[in-house]
Amino acid sequence: MILTSGRLVEYEGGGDETRSNPWLAELQQDMFVEMNPFDANGKNIRNGDMVWVKTPEGAQIKVMAQVTERVAKGVAFLPFHFGGHLEGKDLRSKYPEGADPYVLGESANTAFTYGYDSVTLMQESKCSLCTIERV
Amino acid sequence: MARMKFLCDAERCIECNACVTACKNEHEVPWGVNRRRVVTIQDGKPGERSISVACMHCSDAPCTAVCPVDCFYQTEQGVVLHSKDLCIGCGYCFYACPFGAPQYPQAGNYGSRGKMDKCTFCAGGPEEDMSSLEFQKYGRNRLAEGKLPICAEMCSTKALLAGDGDQVANIFRERIVARGFGSGAWGWGTAYSIKG
Numbered sequence: 001m002i003l004t005s006g007r008l009v010e011y012e013g014g015g016d017e018t019r020s021n022p023w024l025a026e027l028q029q030d031m032f033v034e035m036n037p038f039d040a041n042g043k044n045i046r047n048g049d050m051v052w053v054k055t056p057e058g059a060q061i062k063v064m065a066q067v068t069e070r071v072a073k074g075v076a077f078l079p080f081h082f083g084g085h086l087e088g089k090d091l092r093s094k095y096p097e098g099a100d101p102y103v104l105g106e107s108a109n110t111a112f113t114y115g116y117d118s119v120t121l122m123q124e125s126k127c128s129l130c131t132i133e134r135v
Numbered sequence: 136m137a138r139m140k141f142l143c144d145a146e147r148c149i150e151c152n153a154c155v156t157a158c159k160n161e162h163e164v165p166w167g168v169n170r171r172r173v174v175t176i177q178d179g180k181p182g183e184r185s186i187s188v189a190c191m192h193c194s195d196a197p198c199t200a201v202c203p204v205d206c207f208y209q210t211e212q213g214v215v216l217h218s219k220d221l222c223i224g225c226g227y228c229f230y231a232c233p234f235g236a237p238q239y240p241q242a243g244n245y246g247s248r249g250k251m252d253k254c255t256f257c258a259g260g261p262e263e264d265m266s267s268l269e270f271q272k273y274g275r276n277r278l279a280e281g282k283l284p285i286c287a288e289m290c291s292t293k294a295l296l297a298g299d300g301d302q303v304a305n306i307f308r309e310r311i312v313a314r315g316f317g318s319g320a321w322g323w324g325t326a327y328s329i330k331g
Contacts, residue, residue: 009150009151009152010152022159022166023155023156023159023160024156026159026166026167027152027155027156068178068179069179069180070178070179
């Protein structure tokens, strides 16, 4: 499937500051992947199930499935404001005491490609590949 | 005397949740208690609409009718408020409310939910206006300060309107004339149809 990423209205950038704000963190508590009902049905995935998003480079992230027609068939969308989980492992204990945000989740960067723009050195964050499997 | 009403224009709401965030910040509402929330229907499909919902301060409020300890009262401006000193946390108002407005600090059965909390139209409670006790129990009293509710003041698309019912209706009427009816003033029939 085509993997793309983007923003949520509640969070900003990498999300460490906004996920540390209780008013905002309460509104988005889970890192998720948006997928079309057509793709979800084919893999026996229901809205709210935990899934593995696996990439050609061998990385995988464990996120919640959001089944929605907002994305087209064959496309998966990740928001990129989360961090603090790595390949299914919660790293909250590694934060300095009192510095951990209210909400942690898999980082979209873990799943994205090594590709980047040679002129601006900006990483490719909009187009990559993945497969999705039920946990 | 003004009759305070809320109106959410579903043709304008963009589900940015600024009303929810502003409300929580203004009144220091704890995690898990939502005086206001944004509900989205047809999420991700053509025809998607969002509405911001809180206590509508009904003319003939069902919560007031069912409360066994009569903790509700309506101010001269039509705002439905309640006393947390009288509230026993029975949850009847939550079942009666057509908008799901009453909130409780704890999950639990009859009597173990804690004192009910809901939108006050930024008008505090029975305590002395703008006292620290009032803030602690009900949040800020913006009406006593001569201001309107923060949720509507903050609304970037002016989808959420709050204030005197006649003025709010006039603003909405102008919009309808300009663009046609659309989704309508959701909830107004339920909240205000019975009287004034």
